[in-house]
Amino acid sequence: MKTLKIPQATVLRLSLYSRFLEQVAEKGVVTVSSVEIADGVGVNPAQVRKDLAYFGEFGTRGVGYNVKELSQHIRKILGLHQVWPVVLIGAGKLGSALALYEGFQKRSFRIVGVFDNDPEKIGKKLGHLEILPLDRLAEVVEEEGSQIGIIAVPADAAQQVAERLVGVGIKAILNFSPCVLNVGEEVIVQNVDFSVNLEALTFNLQMRRTVQFR
Amino acid sequence: MKTLKIPQATVLRLSLYSRFLEQVAEKGVVTVSSVEIADGVGVNPAQVRKDLAYFGEFGTRGVGYNVKELSQHIRKILGLHQVWPVVLIGAGKLGSALALYEGFQKRSFRIVGVFDNDPEKIGKKLGHLEILPLDRLAEVVEEEGSQIGIIAVPADAAQQVAERLVGVGIKAILNFSPCVLNVGEEVIVQNVDFSVNLEALTFNLQMRRTVQFR
Numbered sequence: 112m113k114t115l116k117i118p119q120a121t122v123l124r125l126s127l128y129s130r131f132l133e134q135v136a137e138k139g140v141v142t143v144s145s146v147e148i149a150d151g152v153g154v155n156p157a158q159v160r161k162d163l164a165y166f167g168e169f170g171t172r173g174v175g176y177n178v179k180e181l182s183q184h185i186r187k188i189l190g191l192h193q194v195w196p197v198v199l200i201g202a203g204k205l206g207s208a209l210a211l212y213e214g215f216q217k218r219s220f221r222i223v224g225v226f227d228n229d230p231e232k233i234g235k236k237l238g239h240l241e242i243l244p245l246d247r248l249a250e251v252v253e254e255e256g257s258q259i260g261i262i263a264v265p266a267d268a269a270q271q272v273a274e275r276l277v278g279v280g281i282k283a284i285l286n287f288s289p290c291v292l293n294v295g296e297e298v299i300v301q302n303v304d305f306s307v308n309l310e311a312l313t314f315n316l317q318m319r320r321t322v323q324f325r
Numbered sequence: 326m327k328t329l330k331i332p333q334a335t336v337l338r339l340s341l342y343s344r345f346l347e348q349v350a351e352k353g354v355v356t357v358s359s360v361e362i363a364d365g366v367g368v369n370p371a372q373v374r375k376d377l378a379y380f381g382e383f384g385t386r387g388v389g390y391n392v393k394e395l396s397q398h399i400r401k402i403l404g405l406h407q408v409w410p411v412v413l414i415g416a417g418k419l420g421s422a423l424a425l426y427e428g429f430q431k432r433s434f435r436i437v438g439v440f441d442n443d444p445e446k447i448g449k450k451l452g453h454l455e456i457l458p459l460d461r462l463a464e465v466v467e468e469e470g471s472q473i474g475i476i477a478v479p480a481d482a483a484q485q486v487a488e489r490l491v492g493v494g495i496k497a498i499l500n501f502s503p504c505v506l507n508v509g510e511e512v513i514v515q516n517v518d519f520s521v522n523l524e525a526l527t528f529n530l531q532m533r534r535t536v537q538f539r
Binding site: 117119120122123125126127129130134153188189190191195197203204205207208209211212213214215217218219220258259266282283284285289291299301303304305306307308309310311312313314315316317318 | 331333334336337339340341343344348367368402403404405409411417418419421422423425426427428429431432433434472473480496497498499503505513515517518519520521522523524525526527528529530531532
């Protein structure tokens, strides 16, 4: 995987700042301070300033940040000033949930094709999308100009699907299978593991108990 | 939400270190250096040492960390030396996928009850679990001693479900609905938003393009 100078955690926080700014913009708020952003997102204000400083000078000392401007800036940094066509492989329970997930549209992502190799699934509909056989993948990726693929297949099929995605020109993969993918250095991979989120909870429950017992 | 002194990003990285250590342990590796952990996880070695330093002294200078010891230490820090019984609300596509998700068992989580209010779903099976009506929630939570609940219901039902979970004594919620939950300070909430993972990809695609065009 490519090494980048901007920490992954900063990118993650930018996504959170972006969501917060859009929430306050909806309420008609014009300016916010780094303290308000920090409070809204649950980090410290110095972190907010440091994260934003990677991308240039924003905000005015003593006045704060213009909500709309900063919001647009961050969306642009995250690449969300354009719509990203995404292909999804796997139309099982998780794949179906992802195909119908409303959160994607809100954030500039559009699922343009759902693929499976199960003849019982091919031809069925998920929302407005028809489940297609995998041999239609190359065609859809080219037609739609997709650079992003989501893998939602069982672990034993994931590596093969990843290679197929890379083979048709996909540059970035969101991997929901519990499997480390082996792809070229030039392909960006993000692994989603739901247990990681649960571990953040148990860590906190654990900490709390330890503190109580002291 | 409760403020903690350990950064959330550190906790997330602990989960990744833990997975890496278990992978190398399976291969029979006895010691690893912070550089090897860092390479395996994609962070820098100083970060690894700093993260681990929050929790005491591990490893020996010039020798590295004992894989099994460190692995057990981190599991304990994350609270994974015990099994956590988890209740899951929502047996739609996403809820069903989560109920059957194999990754949870590997990491000390056990789904002990799946609940829905849809009469068509109640009584059906997801793996070995029968989908139960929501009025059985209190009983299951008490019997199993669950402290963790997962919300996988539509946005318009999420707040009500969250209140119900808190009402029966749940202390930590993993929220898959695209909805900010309003619960007491003493309840820990983690929101899962799949778009955030996609944004990490588009950020990198975007960065790469910017660099190419310079």
